[in-house]
Amino acid sequence: MSRVFNFSAGPAALPEPVLRQAAEEMLDWQGSGMSVMEMSHRGREFIGICEEAEATLRRLLAVPPHFRILFMQGGGLGENAIVPMNLSGGGAVDVVVTGAWSRKSLAEAGKYADARAAADTRDDGHTSLPPPAQWRLRDGAAYVHVCSNETIHGVEMATLPDLAALGCRAPLVVDCSSHVLSRPVDWSRVGLAFAGAQKNVGPAGLTLVFVREDLLGRALAICPSAFDYRLVADNGSMFNTPPTYGIYVAGLVFRWIEAEGGVAEMDRRADARAARVYGCIDGSGGFYVNRVQRTARSRMNLPFFLADERLQDDFLAGAKAAGLVQLKGHKSVGGLRASLYNAMPMAGVEALVDYLADFQRRRG
Numbered sequence: 001m002s003r004v005f006n007f008s009a010g011p012a013a014l015p016e017p018v019l020r021q022a023a024e025e026m027l028d029w030q031g032s033g034m035s036v037m038e039m040s041h042r043g044r045e046f047i048g049i050c051e052e053a054e055a056t057l058r059r060l061l062a063v064p065p066h067f068r069i070l071f072m073q074g075g076g077l078g079e080n081a082i083v084p085m086n087l088s089g090g091g092a093v094d095v096v097v098t099g100a101w102s103r104k105s106l107a108e109a110g111k112y113a114d115a116r117a118a119a120d121t122r123d124d125g126h127t128s129l130p131p132p133a134q135w136r137l138r139d140g141a142a143y144v145h146v147c148s149n150e151t152i153h154g155v156e157m158a159t160l161p162d163l164a165a166l167g168c169r170a171p172l173v174v175d176c177s178s179h180v181l182s183r184p185v186d187w188s189r190v191g192l193a194f195a196g197a198q199k200n201v202g203p204a205g206l207t208l209v210f211v212r213e214d215l216l217g218r219a220l221a222i223c224p225s226a227f228d229y230r231l232v233a234d235n236g237s238m239f240n241t242p243p244t245y246g247i248y249v250a251g252l253v254f255r256w257i258e259a260e261g262g263v264a265e266m267d268r269r270a271d272a273r274a275a276r277v278y279g280c281i282d283g284s285g286g287f288y289v290n291r292v293q294r295t296a297r298s299r300m301n302l303p304f305f306l307a308d309e310r311l312q313d314d315f316l317a318g319a320k321a322a323g324l325v326q327l328k329g330h331k332s333v334g335g336l337r338a339s340l341y342n343a344m345p346m347a348g349v350e351a352l353v354d355y356l357a358d359f360q361r362r363r364g
């Protein structure tokens with residue numbers, strides 16, 4: 001068996017020990033005589049798996065008791081509709097547009113609410129973060145939406161905005177799909193956070209939602225019952241059948257993170273990985289280029305370009321031959337992208353940096 005280093009933005013690489021354990025337990029989960037996939041979601045075994053996953057996640061991110069953790073379906077884009085259906089009351093929603101994902105959130109919220117951009121970095125090609133003091137926030141907005149890590153443009157908020165300090169009383173909604181569990185969260189600044197699992201958590205199909213208890217019970221009448229946070233919370237994420245296998249694998253990932261040293265260690269590793277790759281790009285004398293302002297650069301998703309884009313196909317073919325896959329940039333921005341999630345070992349980063357240097361030596 002030979003595994004590649006997978007730099008995909010998502011669905012993305014999972015920690016190898018997690019995949020091994022899932023494989024070992026595939027046919028017979030801990031003497032139950034069945035796979036987790038075959039279990040009733042209301043049975044004792046699965047309830048235990050689900051409760052342990054939630055408890056571990058709560059410990060890892062120090063989620064306070066007045067936040068509920070929901071395991072849902074529909075992905076990040078599903079939440080772009082589910083959030084306004086639950087929280088907007090059909091009123092004003094302010095969205096900070098820092099890249100492709102928050103732009104999608106703005107468009108989707110507009111179907112259910114009076115959604116407007118409080119800031120938009122389109123003019124600089126989404127290579128910066130707009131200072132919160134300059135956001136145009138409306139009095140009485142139902143919530144303010146940010147994407148704390150823009151997966152396509154490679155822009156990341158190192159800290160969440162303090163809306164209260166800006167005189168804004170609206171809850172903050174955070175799409176943290178592509179960097180959840182890579183850094184601690186200041187929950188005092190958050191009303192709701194959501195994350196599709198397939199970047200840093202587990203298989204596609206599971207969505208994590210962290211919601212402050214006082215925000216439950218506000219859904220619009222048109223909101224599907226299965227997506228009403230109040231109903232999902234009251235039923236322990238089992239209002240309808242949850243993505244059981246995804247929750248199980250996510251639980252294994254949570255335990256793996258804890259065993260490795262928790263979110264503080266993931267944070268440290270994310271710094272180390274990103275420093276190594278950005279260092280190589282910035283040190284290439286312009287052969288490789290990343291255009292994002294340094295303080296806004298993502299540690300998880302590193303988009304970059306070859307100054308001579310005609311070399312790109314050769315770059316990708318050579319990378320693949322070296323066991324480094326999924327380095328092509330998103331079609332909307334082109335170029336290259338290396339996603340360095342929690343599961344990417346330092347050996348993968350070193351292999352990438354070696355390849356970058358080698359390719360430049362040969363073709364620079």
Ligand SMILES: *Cc1c(COP(=O)(O)O)cnc(C)c1O
Pocket residue numbers: 010074075076077078101147149150151175176177178196199
């Ligand atoms: C991947 C991603 C999404 C979309 O998730 P889906 O599960 O495909 O709906 C939303 N937001 C961000 C920031 C993402 O990275």
